[in-house]
Amino acid sequence: MAELERHDVDVLIIGAGGSGLRAAIEASATGARTAVVCKSLLGKAHTVMAEGGVAAALGNVWSEDNWKVHFRDTMRGGKLLNNWRMAQLHAQEAPDRVLELEEWGALFDRTPDGLILQRDFGGHRYARLAHVGDRTGLELLRTVQQRSVSLGVEVFMECKIVRLLHGPSGEVNGAVGLWRESGRFVVFSAKAVVLASGGVGKTWKFTSNSWESTGDGHALALWAGADLIDMEFVQFHPTGMVWPPSARGILVTEGVRGDGGVLRNSEGRRFMFDYIPDFYAKETADSEAEADQWYENKRDFRRPPELLPRDEVARSINSEVKAGRGSPHGGVFLDIASRRSAEDIKRRLPSMYHQFKELADVDITAEPMEVGPTCHYIMGGVRVDGDTAASTVAGLYACGEVAGGMHGANRLGGNSLSDLLVFGRRAGRYAAEHALGITGATVVDEAQVDAVCNEALGYFDGSGENPYAVHQDLQETMQALVGIIRTESELVEAKERLGDFSERAGTVSVEGHRQFNPGWHLALDLQSMLAVANCTTRSAIERKESRGGHTRDDYRESDPDHFGKINMVSRLRDGVVEVSESPLPTMPAELQALFEEGH
Amino acid sequence: MASTTEQAASTTRPAAPSSTARRAVTLRLWRGDADGGRFVDYEVPALEGEVVLDVVHRIQATSAPDLAVRWNCKAGKCGSCSAEINGKPRLMCMTRMSTLPQDEPITVSPMRTFPVIRDLVTDVSYNFTVAAAIPAFSPGPREADGTYRMAQVDVDRSQEFRKCIECFLCQNVCHVIRDHEDNKAHYAGPRFLIRLAELEMHPLDNLDRRRYISEQMGVGLCNITKCCTEVCPEGIHITDNGIIPLKERVVDARYDPVAWLGRKLLGRKAPQSAAEVAAVAPLWRNGAAKHGSAASKDA
Numbered sequence A: 001m002a003e004l005e006r007h008d009v010d011v012l013i014i015g016a017g018g019s020g021l022r023a024a025i026e027a028s029a030t031g032a033r034t035a036v037v038c039k040s041l042l043g044k045a046h047t048v049m050a051e052g053g054v055a056a057a058l059g060n061v062w063s064e065d066n067w068k069v070h071f072r073d074t075m076r077g078g079k080l081l082n083n084w085r086m087a088q089l090h091a092q093e094a095p096d097r098v099l100e101l102e103e104w105g106a107l108f109d110r111t112p113d114g115l116i117l118q119r120d121f122g123g124h125r126y127a128r129l130a131h132v133g134d135r136t137g138l139e140l141l142r143t144v145q146q147r148s149v150s151l152g153v154e155v156f157m158e159c160k161i162v163r164l165l166h167g168p169s170g171e172v173n174g175a176v177g178l179w180r181e182s183g184r185f186v187v188f189s190a191k192a193v194v195l196a197s198g199g200v201g202k203t204w205k206f207t208s209n210s211w212e213s214t215g216d217g218h219a220l221a222l223w224a225g226a227d228l229i230d231m232e233f234v235q236f237h238p239t240g241m242v243w244p245p246s247a248r249g250i251l252v253t254e255g256v257r258g259d260g261g262v263l264r265n266s267e268g269r270r271f272m273f274d275y276i277p278d279f280y281a282k283e284t285a286d287s288e289a290e291a292d293q294w295y296e297n298k299r300d301f302r303r304p305p306e307l308l309p310r311d312e313v314a315r316s317i318n319s320e321v322k323a324g325r326g327s328p329h330g331g332v333f334l335d336i337a338s339r340r341s342a343e344d345i346k347r348r349l350p351s352m353y354h355q356f357k358e359l360a361d362v363d364i365t366a367e368p369m370e371v372g373p374t375c376h377y378i379m380g381g382v383r384v385d386g387d388t389a390a391s392t393v394a395g396l397y398a399c400g401e402v403a404g405g406m407h408g409a410n411r412l413g414g415n416s417l418s419d420l421l422v423f424g425r426r427a428g429r430y431a432a433e434h435a436l437g438i439t440g441a442t443v444v445d446e447a448q449v450d451a452v453c454n455e456a457l458g459y460f461d462g463s464g465e466n467p468y469a470v471h472q473d474l475q476e477t478m479q480a481l482v483g484i485i486r487t488e489s490e491l492v493e494a495k496e497r498l499g500d501f502s503e504r505a506g507t508v509s510v511e512g513h514r515q516f517n518p519g520w521h522l523a524l525d526l527q528s529m530l531a532v533a534n535c536t537t538r539s540a541i542e543r544k545e546s547r548g549g550h551t552r553d554d555y556r557e558s559d560p561d562h563f564g565k566i567n568m569v570s571r572l573r574d575g576v577v578e579v580s581e582s583p584l585p586t587m588p589a590e591l592q593a594l595f596e597e598g599h
Numbered sequence B: 001m002a003s004t005t006e007q008a009a010s011t012t013r014p015a016a017p018s019s020t021a022r023r024a025v026t027l028r029l030w031r032g033d034a035d036g037g038r039f040v041d042y043e044v045p046a047l048e049g050e051v052v053l054d055v056v057h058r059i060q061a062t063s064a065p066d067l068a069v070r071w072n073c074k075a076g077k078c079g080s081c082s083a084e085i086n087g088k089p090r091l092m093c094m095t096r097m098s099t100l101p102q103d104e105p106i107t108v109s110p111m112r113t114f115p116v117i118r119d120l121v122t123d124v125s126y127n128f129t130v131a132a133a134i135p136a137f138s139p140g141p142r143e144a145d146g147t148y149r150m151a152q153v154d155v156d157r158s159q160e161f162r163k164c165i166e167c168f169l170c171q172n173v174c175h176v177i178r179d180h181e182d183n184k185a186h187y188a189g190p191r192f193l194i195r196l197a198e199l200e201m202h203p204l205d206n207l208d209r210r211r212y213i214s215e216q217m218g219v220g221l222c223n224i225t226k227c228c229t230e231v232c233p234e235g236i237h238i239t240d241n242g243i244i245p246l247k248e249r250v251v252d253a254r255y256d257p258v259a260w261l262g263r264k265l266l267g268r269k270a271p272q273s274a275a276e277v278a279a280v281a282p283l284w285r286n287g288a289a290k291h292g293s294a295a296s297k298d299a
């Protein structure tokens, strides 16, 4: 492999979503030589699909809002399993990060007095999400993209990182990538690597995620010896499209409910009133009359149950469908047509209007939508230091969806986009600081490089199945056995099947040649998805309680005394995923007090 | 499984679906690379509610695993899946099969204005080069309270342009570059003319790019055929709201030497030449640009 293409940088950022580009802006501002690598073209990362908004306690609509309220909402939404330090920094810094986007050209929707408008979302006490109609992710990504371009950040597009490289003491010091278009390898030597690779949704059958979300960063970290935490916590967004079949899983933004949309079963009942958990009873309306007044008057009325955190709503929809009160295609009805004027709907939710019109031939200003849960987000990820985004392996950092801890057991809507900005910036800053502190050239280990290249090329000699078939089976298995509602026997069955899957995935056969060959790329992505599937399944077996995005049919209650105080850690030891418990960091007393003020 | 017939386009058709058999559809896909290619017919069962991209994916998963196609969101939000469907530039993920005539093969070919890399994937790096040459947003100071205040009516127009998903379909149909490859060197194309319009109309921006727009971005080459507006999947009024007002502003700038001098003295000067742009432009790299034609075909 002598004539491989090579690049030497200070900071290598894997991912060009909101978090990766925000990290790049920060790292390059410190003077570090910074490069970004991404699997798609620049500007296409999953972040572009985010709809509803970015959560930040700007207080533009409700002056009562401040970081403490946001912090408290986030922790409660996460069922108190969040890394408190991350939740604190996130709530404190999000407003500045949003205002900074404006300075870089973002144009959010405005309040009557010319400030950034904020909208209601589930689990947020006040209207808190800065937004642009229902295309907030596009605005955010375009803004950091244009900023990165103007700063001259170097971007390697359509290049997949296959493996990280490590130095003599285990520190990460580079990576091997694969140009998708030419099928050639490229070697990066780097003093620090930032994972900003997004989510894992493609491991499940029905998902709102794009093809890129195959958990590559989770797997790269695991293979490099880093800890992952909370991998059992996978968020099923309550409202994905259920029909037509090919559109199943595509997201219907929570903004529909934030803007007045309600859920009904086949009997026309607003069934969410039947599912208000004690934990949220004090702050949730118990009649339609009260709920409907809340949109205009948040001081005197409590919020509608449609805006409970996502895990609650997803489970309730699941129960209604199971009880035979679902819609014709196995979902429930989401109705905004009867609640808001056609004009309002088109102005506030233009891309939802368009999406249903084009894909399902449904006019959402005249008829209800059919919706059901879809795999959306992983709360678990790389274990990081709250302040610096450093992983447990020297030289490796993580931010955005690939990092764990920030959202605990369940993420609130809008808290991801703000997470990308807050921790993207921190990861970029501390990775650059680390890199600039290392003197001397980075020397990668050629034996590791050779091994990675040979392994990747090995798929062309495979004699097994088509990678698409293996992927489809894996998705079916995870959907059926490690879905919204879990139980020991099914999880154990999944664990056993995953053993077979690693054999099948290891021997898939790839047709054609190296140039832009999606079958080959999928064979490589399958390895990442399997790593994720293993960590999630193993952690889900060990967490014998129900909490947030992890619901056990055989352990229906939360266990505050034991599982409420631990993170589940996944590590690779001798090639095998090992899962162990680790105590949750304890919150300082002054933050603890925020939960006792009886909001 | 899909059945495949390799043939030159417009020869024999696959058997017409009989009323007893499950309905089938035929996609006539362009397969090939920079050295050339041909259309290949794939017949697959028709499924309810599918879009063209779904059928392409089914073909990929069953009979053509190495079929190259770009996509990400499958919901019209990322602008990755642009192609020419029955000759019309469209997003594959937003084109329902039921809206196309099913009794004849549906042709899907790559965007014509950009060099083919493989199958439906083209080299769109021209667009990234233009993007990098655009003088960046440059805001004035914040209000005393640390905010920026802008009324909704004042941001509506720029917001319309910011809806752009960079599918490059407008670039693909614009005859200025579709039929004249050499124009690419000095023409931004409709996507970037509205980007410039967005910056010009942005209430906070105070850089004057007007001379640059006329001299380096070639706004004068557009002769308002509106083909770009017709294909925009976001429904952006590219010509009426973007390019025409931009042309008007540029004309004003040319005849206002005092304003031009004032801007120079204030030091807000846009890059004036390609060389200056290159000096500030970042490096865009991808496999195509560096290795596309020399790609190794051995495994």
Ligand SMILES: Cc1cc2nc3c(=O)[nH]c(=O)nc-3n(C[C@H](O)[C@H](O)[C@H](O)COP(=O)(O)OP(=O)(O)OC[C@H]3O[C@@H](n4cnc5c(N)ncnc54)[C@H](O)[C@@H]3O)c2cc1C
Residues within 6 Å of the ligand: A014, A015, A016, A017, A018, A019, A020, A037, A038, A039, A040, A045, A046, A047, A048, A049, A050, A051, A052, A053, A054, A055, A136, A137, A159, A160, A161, A162, A196, A197, A198, A199, A208, A209, A210, A212, A216, A217, A251, A376, A377, A399, A400, A401, A402, A413, A414, A415, A416, A417, A418, A420
């Ligand atoms: C439909 C939808 C709507 C959403 N709406 C909202 C919302 O309104 N508010 C909110 O807060 N959150 C929302 N979310 C969640 C949020 O959008 C995501 O969590 C977030 O965008 C993830 O950003 P990221 O920077 O971590 O990664 P991504 O944006 O997913 O980007 C990942 C990047 O990593 C690259 N990459 C991955 N693997 C590799 C590899 N091996 N080599 C090289 N590059 C690699 C990819 O190419 C990509 O550039 C939504 C999600 C979806 C799906």
Ligand code: SF4
Residues within 6 Å of the ligand: B173, B174, B175, B176, B189, B190, B221, B222, B223, B224, B225, B226, B227, B228, B229, B239, B243
């Ligand atoms: S209107 Fe102008 S930019 Fe649009 S297609 Fe015609 S010539 Fe090109």
Ligand code: SF4
Residues within 6 Å of the ligand: B079, B163, B164, B165, B166, B167, B168, B169, B170, B171, B190, B191, B194, B228, B231, B232, B233, B234, B235, B236, B238
């Ligand atoms: S302006 Fe419209 S057609 Fe052109 S790139 Fe943007 S979204 Fe596509």
Ligand code: FES
Residues within 6 Å of the ligand: B070, B071, B072, B073, B074, B075, B076, B077, B078, B079, B080, B081, B082, B091, B092, B093, B094
């Ligand atoms: S796949 Fe994103 S626009 Fe078609």
